[in-house]
Amino acid sequence: MDDGAELAAALAAHLDGLAFTGLGTDQVTALVIDAITGWAQAQGWRVYRRAPSVVSLPPPLDRQKSVLDVACARPGGALPIAIEVDHTDRRRTVDKLVAEAAAGRVALWVRWSPGKINAPGPPVHLVPLAVTKPRPGQFARGVERPPPPHSTGPGSGTAQEFPL
Secondary structure (H helix, E strand, C coil): CHHHHHHHHHHHHHCCCCEEEEHHHHHHHHHHHHHHHHHHHHCCCEEEEEEEEEEEECCCCCCEEEEEEEEECCCCCCCEEEEEEECCCCHHHHHHHHHHHCCCCEEEEEEECCCCCCCCCECCCCCCCCCCEEECCCCEEEECCCCCCCCCCCCCCCCCCCCC
């Protein structure tokens, strides 16, 4: 049974608490992969990073297999899970995950972006992760900026008293 919708929802709930600021693309991707790995290990699953995919690389490397960001083996006859993490909308990733699903794996796509995230549709289950882009090349998520020191505490002014 493909329990992908439930797995995607559970992973999304886990990633909802992920917070960071000022990270570059590779750093965000690594942090997300670490969080996914921790989530899967907490379930008691065997976790493999950079696991071989059923999909070959494009020529001239077509004798080699592509890799998955994370793969999980689950006990009790549950389908294995194939997980990809991307910050862009890559057709090759969707094709890879469709092939993984056809091979009997639950296909999850963790897509992080400051923009609109489109669902790829079945059999790939999307786990969207919204981020912000406070500066060029830097991303943030779930980090609230504290008020400046001069605007907190007793006797502090209000916006009406101190217009900008």
